[in-house]
Amino acid sequence: MDDYDEMCWQHEAVDHVLAAREEFLEDRATSTVPVAEIAGQRLAEPIVAETAQPTIDRATMDGYAFADDDGPLEIVENAVFPETKPPALEAGQAIEIATGAPLPDRADTVVKREDAVVDGGRLQTPDLATGTYVYERGSNVEAGEQLYIAGDRLTALDAVLLRDLGRESVVVTAPLSVAVLATGTEIHEGRHTDLDSPMLCNLVRSWGHSPSYRGSVPDEGDRVERRIAELASEADVVVTTGGTSVGKKDYVIDALESLGDVVFHRVRIRPGKPIAVARLPDHDALAVAIPGKPIGAYVSAALVARPLFTGDRTTPTLERTITHDVGLGPEGFEYAIPVTLEGDDATPLGHVDSPLAVYEETFDPSVLSSSTRAATADGFVLTTDPLDAGARADVIPTDSLE
Structure with missing residues (x-):
């Protein structure tokens, strides 16, 4: 089987991510917090209604x-x-x-x-x-009804139901400590700006965990492996950026294979294809290797790695009208096409008629993946089929991924 065939689809990668998450969280430390402090916390145990609510009309x-x-x-x-x-x-x-x-x-x-x-x-x-x-009595909640499962992330609104159930506190799982490491000699020597690490730190924080930027490492195989091992001994998850492809100076995947078990490497999504997730059992840690181009890094983190931190595979969508035809490249991939939204319209950001003129008729994920202007996208259309002007399409809003 060649490398092309070994790539998994996005939904398959998410299955692997969730399985790794479940295994990793089995023995995580827990704490009890009052309902007044639950926002952003993740439940460590299910919550079942003991009585019907309301108890009277x-x-x-x-x-x-x-x-x-x-x-x-x-x-x-x-x-x-x-x-x-x-x-x-x-x-x-x-x-x-x-x-x-x-x-x-x-x-x-x-x-x-x-x-x-x-x-x-x-x-x-x-x-x-x-x-x-x-x-009416019992119309809200039935006795014995399971309302939350372990891993659910709580919001301010959940405090309403929890207090109505008589809960003054809940048991939650401690946030994951996440070490973010940039790779690349050009970044380590200050020749290129590290565009990915601040974005990844903000994503991880928005998902309810505790990221810390741990600097950079040059493209030297032994140093990449040694630094990942050091961080894995200190953090629950190591998130690297860059060095995930198959170039002569891409050492991250080799390092992860040496340190543990690579669950998957490369997903059928463009941009963002060369993402990997690995278990590092000797360090009781997980690793997520994110590709280096900034928009590809965001797509792979938000659409593939996010469930590792949130436990949620859903991606809410908005139905909008596509304003321009967009052709696609090779078959066998899902293409994440950034769009801007105005009213009911979704304009492909990167099309020559958009503020970012990267491609004319055929979507170009390679060039767009490096374009920081694409960070102004309001959402992404994830598709295996070309887009037709005037057709309706599901847009994944960027704010729903954070």
Whole structure:
């Protein structure tokens, strides 16, 4: 089998990444944090609802609670508020109720105050469906329902549900320590600017982990291997940039093969093809080798490596209209075509009619991968087929990858 055939598709690479993640996280240290501090944290264990929620029927509007009785209905005294225990209602009665207050027995519907017709202390029976403006008992969460799985990343919004479940704290996994290492003599000697490492540090941080830039190493095989080994003994994950292809001075893959087990090398995605992931068991670490061209580095990190840090393989999309025809190169690849978005339109960034004139009819991932102007893209279209002007396409927004 030749090297071309050994490349895996993006979804296959993500399968490998998630398997490596699951194995690596099995024995990770955990800590308990209050719900007020959960944003960005990752759960170490699943969360199951112990009881149904809500436990009682509650009003969702200020108004009058009643049952389906013939009216007009007598409005009883003593309105019901969230903190009070409602009186029992008898047939033919209604009661004033506040938002969030528990419904009395028998009552099953609420009419809004502004829609209520009251005359002489009596409520005209509203023509409403049963359950209107009622947050019904057990309608939100069922007892025994699993709401979160281990590895879920929590947001501020999750605090709402967790507190409703009665949780004051949760058990989370400690963030991964990530050492970012640039390779390349031209970078090490200061002749070229390191464009990738700051971007990778920001990506890792946005994924909820703790990156640190650990400098650079020249294109010398023994020094590359030694430096990766040093960092693997200090960090959970080593992320390298550059030196992942098959050139005479590309030593990263050889170093990873010497230090551990390369899970895969090269993915059928352009730009970003020469990415690799490796297990380094002697150091209890993982390694991600990112190609050196900046846009290719971003594509491979965001579309292939991201699930290692997030546990999430999903990539939300927006459907937009492509503004120009875009041809593709050789078959057997998914092409990540950067686009800018304006209204309903997606303009291929790199097309001659865009602010970055890199190609005319056929997408050129090689040149575009080096173009820093492509960093202004609003998203990417991941496709194996040429794009037709006027056709609808799914765009992966860049902000959904961070």
